Amino acid sequence: MPEVPETPGADGAVGNGAGHHPHPGAAVPLDAPQFQVAAKNPRRVEGVVAVAFVASFLALAAFGAAYWQAASSWVLGVTLGIALGAFGFALVAWGKYLMPQGPFEEPRPQMATTQAEKDEFVADFATRGKIAIERRGFLVKLMGAAGAVLGVVVAFPLIRSLGPRPNQVQSLYHTKWRKGAKLTSIEGRAVKVDDIEVGGIITVFPPDDLGGAFSQTVLIRVQQTGNIVTQPGRETWGPNGYLAFSKVCTHAGCPVGLYEELTEQLLCPCHQSLFQLSDGAMPVFGPAPRPLPQLPLYVDSKGYLRAQADYDEPIGPGFWYRGGANNEYAQ
Amino acid sequence: MIDSLYSWIDDRVALSRSGRHLLDKIFPDHWSFMIGEIALYSFIVLLLTGVFLTLYFVPSSTPVVYHGIYAPLRGQTVSEAYDSTINLSFSVRGGLLMRQMHHWAANIFVGAIVVHMLRVFFTGGFRRPREANWMLGTTLLILAIFNGFLGYSLPDDLISGTGIRIAFSIMESVPFVGTYLAYFLFGGSFPGTAIIPRFFILHVLILPLLIIGLLAGHLGMLVKHKHAQFPGKGARDDNVVGSPLWPTYAAKAGGFFFLTTGVTALLGALVQINPIWQYGQYYAYKVSYAVQPDWYMGWLDGALRVMPAWEINLPGHMIPNVFFPAVLLPGLTFNLIYAWPFIEAKLSGDTAEHHLLDRPRDKPVRTALGAAVFAFYFVLFGASATDVLANYLSVTLNVVLWSFRILCIVVPIVVFPVAYKICVELRETPGAGQRKRHNIIVRSADGGYSTIAADEYPGYVKAELEPVALEEVDLVSAMSADADPGPEGVYRIPRDYS
Numbered sequence: 001m002p003e004v005p006e007t008p009g010a011d012g013a014v015g016n017g018a019g020h021h022p023h024p025g026a027a028v029p030l031d032a033p034q035f036q037v038a039a040k041n042p043r044r045v046e047g048v049v050a051v052a053f054v055a056s057f058l059a060l061a062a063f064g065a066a067y068w069q070a071a072s073s074w075v076l077g078v079t080l081g082i083a084l085g086a087f088g089f090a091l092v093a094w095g096k097y098l099m100p101q102g103p104f105e106e107p108r109p110q111m112a113t114t115q116a117e118k119d120e121f122v123a124d125f126a127t128r129g130k131i132a133i134e135r136r137g138f139l140v141k142l143m144g145a146a147g148a149v150l151g152v153v154v155a156f157p158l159i160r161s162l163g164p165r166p167n168q169v170q171s172l173y174h175t176k177w178r179k180g181a182k183l184t185s186i187e188g189r190a191v192k193v194d195d196i197e198v199g200g201i202i203t204v205f206p207p208d209d210l211g212g213a214f215s216q217t218v219l220i221r222v223q224q225t226g227n228i229v230t231q232p233g234r235e236t237w238g239p240n241g242y243l244a245f246s247k248v249c250t251h252a253g254c255p256v257g258l259y260e261e262l263t264e265q266l267l268c269p270c271h272q273s274l275f276q277l278s279d280g281a282m283p284v285f286g287p288a289p290r291p292l293p294q295l296p297l298y299v300d301s302k303g304y305l306r307a308q309a310d311y312d313e314p315i316g317p318g319f320w321y322r323g324g325a326n327n328e329y330a331q
Numbered sequence: 332m333i334d335s336l337y338s339w340i341d342d343r344v345a346l347s348r349s350g351r352h353l354l355d356k357i358f359p360d361h362w363s364f365m366i367g368e369i370a371l372y373s374f375i376v377l378l379l380t381g382v383f384l385t386l387y388f389v390p391s392s393t394p395v396v397y398h399g400i401y402a403p404l405r406g407q408t409v410s411e412a413y414d415s416t417i418n419l420s421f422s423v424r425g426g427l428l429m430r431q432m433h434h435w436a437a438n439i440f441v442g443a444i445v446v447h448m449l450r451v452f453f454t455g456g457f458r459r460p461r462e463a464n465w466m467l468g469t470t471l472l473i474l475a476i477f478n479g480f481l482g483y484s485l486p487d488d489l490i491s492g493t494g495i496r497i498a499f500s501i502m503e504s505v506p507f508v509g510t511y512l513a514y515f516l517f518g519g520s521f522p523g524t525a526i527i528p529r530f531f532i533l534h535v536l537i538l539p540l541l542i543i544g545l546l547a548g549h550l551g552m553l554v555k556h557k558h559a560q561f562p563g564k565g566a567r568d569d570n571v572v573g574s575p576l577w578p579t580y581a582a583k584a585g586g587f588f589f590l591t592t593g594v595t596a597l598l599g600a601l602v603q604i605n606p607i608w609q610y611g612q613y614y615a616y617k618v619s620y621a622v623q624p625d626w627y628m629g630w631l632d633g634a635l636r637v638m639p640a641w642e643i644n645l646p647g648h649m650i651p652n653v654f655f656p657a658v659l660l661p662g663l664t665f666n667l668i669y670a671w672p673f674i675e676a677k678l679s680g681d682t683a684e685h686h687l688l689d690r691p692r693d694k695p696v697r698t699a700l701g702a703a704v705f706a707f708y709f710v711l712f713g714a715s716a717t718d719v720l721a722n723y724l725s726v727t728l729n730v731v732l733w734s735f736r737i738l739c740i741v742v743p744i745v746v747f748p749v750a751y752k753i754c755v756e757l758r759e760t761p762g763a764g765q766r767k768r769h770n771i772i773v774r775s776a777d778g779g780y781s782t783i784a785a786d787e788y789p790g791y792v793k794a795e796l797e798p799v800a801l802e803e804v805d806l807v808s809a810m811s812a813d814a815d816p817g818p819e820g821v822y823r824i825p826r827d828y829s
Contacts, residue, residue, distance in 0.1 A: 028799050028803065028809075030805070030808055030809045032799065032809075033796055034796055034797075034798075034799045035804075035806070035809035035810070067424060070424050073426075073427040073428045073431070073600065074428075074601060075600075076424075076425050076428045076600065077428045077431075077432070077596050077597060077599050077600020078596075078597065078600045078601070080428070080593075080596040080600070081593045081594070081596035081597035081599075081600060082593070082597075083593070084589045084590075084593030085589070085593030085594065085596075085597070086593075087586075087589045087593075088585075088586040088587060088588065088589030088590035088592070088593055091582050091585050091586025091589065092582070092583050092587060094582050094586070095578070095579050095580070095581070095582025095583035095585075095586060096582075099574075099578055099582060099810075100574075100579060100806065100809065100810060101360075101574055101579065102572075102573065102574050102579075102796075102798065103564050103565065103572045103573060103796055103797075103798040103799070104357055104572070104573065104574065104575055104798055104799050104800070104801040104804075105565065105566075105570045105571060105572045105573075105798035105799065105800050105801065106355060106356070106357045106557075106570065106571050106800070106802070107569065107570055107800075108557045108568070108569050108570055108571050108686060110569070110684055111459075111460040111555075111556060111684060112460075112684060160515075162515040162516070162518060163514040163516070163517060163518040163519050163525075164518075164519050165511070165514065166511060166513075166514045168519075169519040169523075170520030170521075172510060172520075186616070205616075211614060211615065212615070213496075213520075213521055213522055213615030213616070214520070214521075216615065251635075251640075251652060251653065252497045252500040252653050252657075253497060253499065253521075254496060254497065254618055255493075255615070255616050255617065255618040257617070257618040258620065269618050269619065269620050269621070269622055269718070270493060270618070270622050271632075271635050271636045272717055272718055272728050272732065273640075274728075283640060285729060286640065286728075286732070287635060287636060287637075287638045287639065287640050287656075288640055289640040289641060289651075290642070316500070317500040317503065317504065318503075318642055318650075318652065318653075319504060319509055319510050319649065319651060320503075320504075320505070320506045320508075320509050320510065320650070320651075321510060321647075321648065321649075322648075322649045322651075323645075323647065323648065323649045
């Protein structure tokens with residue numbers, strides 16, 4: 001008989017007699033039903049388990065051969081799956097039908113300790129610690145200082161060096177669009193005023209930032225005689241029916257990629273915000289809270305489309321330091 | 332030889348002194364206790380298949396020209412991460428299988444954790460003394476979700492790259508520190524070149540180590556507390572009733588590991604997952620239609636979609652729209668989960684130790700509340716498919732979106748009383764959930780009819796056996812006595828419960 005582990009305190013504060021109950025019938029007969037296997041006909045279960053094991057190693061051999069022959073992925077997976085599955089099935093059946101199921105029990109001591117145990121532990125901990133610390137108060141202070149320095153070092157140079165401060169690499173407030181920047185396609189071709197038919201759409205970048213995540217801009221050409229609502233102050237921003245808007249959704253920053261020509265709407269495929277291009281790219285549906293910022297354009301003497309300036313507000317989704325008078329943009 | 336080796340080791344680690352009791356450790360039998368095992372086993376599958384993938388994956392966003400065997404991509408400029416993922420899928424023996432098994436195992440891992448958590452919730456398994464283990468498990472769920480996201484972001488394909496962009500926006504939206512968080516994680520602005528290597532080391536080293544450590548704590552606490560169990564079969568608060576670790580449970584659990592792995596292998600072989608060669612390389616200005624994340628991010632994606640277009644403008648500052656569904660909502664969710672054991676103890680005034688689990692029907696308020704809250708997240712999960720549903724049902728996005736906005740409020744309100752009512756009725760119906768007996772109509776001598784219940788099906792009702800204290804019995808002798816079948820191949824002792 002193995003020793004029953006002591007369960008100190010079991011008779012103390014806890015009330016329900018936790019600990020070990022000696023089983024009433026200590027001498028359980030060896031033919032008690034608890035010891036018997038669950039299978040009504042163990043020979044048959046043995047047969048099933050044996051078949052499963054054979055299936056398993058046949059499938060494993062097939063897997064090996066298939067791997068050697070560089071067979072396709074599904075052959076490898078099916079053979080491996082059958083091998084593992086049959087092996088698992090055999091083990092489970094063996095355990096479930098050919099091994100004693102009980103029920104057996106073991107005692108479970110309560111977790112809660114007695115007040116005396118707690119007191120003793122706390123007393124030992126506090127007393128020893130107190131003596132150790134009081135004897136060497138100076139060392140404790142030094143240890144604290146070292147810990148504080150470590151904390152500062154981790155917080156400042158280490159974590160700080162993970163990345164630049166916001167705005168040091170790519171400003172949150174500015175894109176790479178500058179006054180006079182030619183509207184350039186991803187292939188590097190500057191867009192001329194005759195390049196796009198009415199209803200056409202193209203993604204453009206400043207020439208020095210092709211593919212830029214922040215400066216990506218959709219350029220569309222609309223009917224000048226159509227129902228375009230021009231925002232006050234933007235009368236000169238859309239020459240010859242060309243309108244350019246930031247392609248970064250003001251909701252979560254996805255590229256606003258799907259253009260519906262008939263309704264002149266841009267749809268963001270991520271969360272289905274819909275922007276009405278003919279009305280200053282106002283959001284008309286979905287979670288986007290702000291219109292897409294508009295890039296002011298002009299046509300130069302050679303017919304190239306150029307930006308009058310950068311966007312007049314931060315593009316894309318919001319952030320804590322956006323808006324208000326004290327952001328970098330307003331200064 | 333083996334004896335002397337064992338003896339050599341045992342003289343140095345004293346295994347036989349401490350390990351003896353471990354062999355006798357009792358595992359209660361219930362199907363719902365296997366859900367946590369599925370999580371554990373799929374984590375092992377993740378580790379094994381993940382190691383295979385690291386042998387071939389290159390965590391780098393350096394552009395290269397694709398020259399592999401997949402013709403449609405040849406000549407395109409892609410990142411090394413994307414290039415190596417395509418190559419390990421198409422050119423490495425078993426590579427695609429390993430990748431698909433890894434992805435499937437990740438989905439199963441998080442799914443099993445969620446179902447396991449629901450099991451623990453609805454049966455009251457989080458009550459004292461298991462509150463801390465509940466919180467540990469919640470942390471494991473969060474880590475699993477994060478690591479899943481990091482993992483499917485690594486191939487740098489068009490869908491996952493869009494997900495990283497959204498993650499950047501979500502980080503940016505945190506008040507005060509958001510932009511710093513985002514810039515420090517990405518090593519600058521989006522997209523930069525640091526994010527793939529950083530996600531890689533988080534995904535393959537840091538988060539797995541955290542998960543392994545917390546998992547050890549989770550299981551260690553389980554051993555310390557011993558398993559909770561359902562009432563019946565002589566189970567009490569001060570015992571554990573079931574089958575012993577060695578050999579019965581070891582065979583069943585070991586077999587279950589191989590079954591889980593086998594199913595994962597079949598899924599990896601036969602059900603395509605994340606075919607990144609169809610999505611293409613990520614470019615910041617490109618996007619594809621029907622962009623959905625892996626399932627466990629669905630509730631967040633759905634929340635982003637149904638959130639009304641609100642933002643809070645403060646003097647000089649802004650609380651952006653995405654903050655509410657993507658930071659505040661998960662923050663509240665997980666803090667509520669962490670706090671639930673304490674909230675319930677406070678509300679019910681029950682602070683006693685519990686090792687016997689509840690049947691959900693016996694705690695109608697908890698069950699109804701849990702069902703209502705789960706229904707809320709389930710509706711959000713559905714809302715992540717607004718675009719697909721609009722297409723499929725041929726209705727406008729507008730209708731679908733507004734339906735979900737309404738449903739995520741209405742459904743929980745409906746679910747609560749319905750679940751409550753079902754619980755109460757089940758509790759009050761004797762024999763609910765058990766097989767009904769046939770009724771026999773009998774006619775009496777004077778012509779009257781009456782019904783009586785038929786006899787039980789033979790073998791259906793099993794007399795409950797008294798549990799035998801394992802320390803009191805000689806299992807070895809009993810097993811050897813039982814292991815000798817008679818001449819007909821049937822064991823000497825017929826198993827007869829009557």
